[in-house]
Amino acid sequence: MVLVVPPESLDGIGSALGHRCTVVAGGDSRQQSVRNGLQHVTSDYVVVHDAARPFVTSEMIERTLSSLEDAEGAIVATPLDETLKRVDGDVVDETVSRAHLWRVQTPQSFRTEALREAHDKAEAAGIEATDDASLVERNGGRVVVVHSTRANMKLTYPEDFVIAEAILGSHKK
DSSP: OEEEEOGGGHHHHHHHHTTSSEEEEOOSSHHHHHHHHHTTOOSSEEEEOOTTOTTOOHHHHHHHHHGGGGOSEEEEEEEOOSOEEEEETTEEEEEEOOTTOEEEEEEEEEEHHHHHHHHHHHHHHTOOOSSHHHHHHHTTOOEEEEEOOTTSOOOOSHHHHHHHHHHHHHHHO
16 A cells, blocks of 8 residues: 655655655646655555545455456546536526536545556646546546445535535434
């Protein structure tokens, strides 16, 4: 396991975890952080997961890894169920069809060499992406979708933490 952490947390987290995993400093962006971690991966497959999604399950990870038989990448996602609007300022320009649109999450699993090559090419071209799957796609790799649940939520906004606490509270009963 390779754990990528903010540079200022490197010593403390590294000391706390000891030899249970490799702890490396993150970069200036999410993409650079993953790239830094990839330098320490020695297995044929790699799973990229964000700490901002604490409800990941081992089943999600296993399903993405088993989907790599005929793909370079596998992502967990849920179908989009909300209406989308393209907005300019505060004026709606258009309603966007949600058909074939999915809400992508982590974990995302890859053939390590495919992800490494995609990151190398993106860095050389100055391309910055919001997820690793898009880099593999851009590099011609096949990425498949594994159905997930909305419970695999990302904790970004204050209200997300309220919802997460409610979920955790419901599991304690």
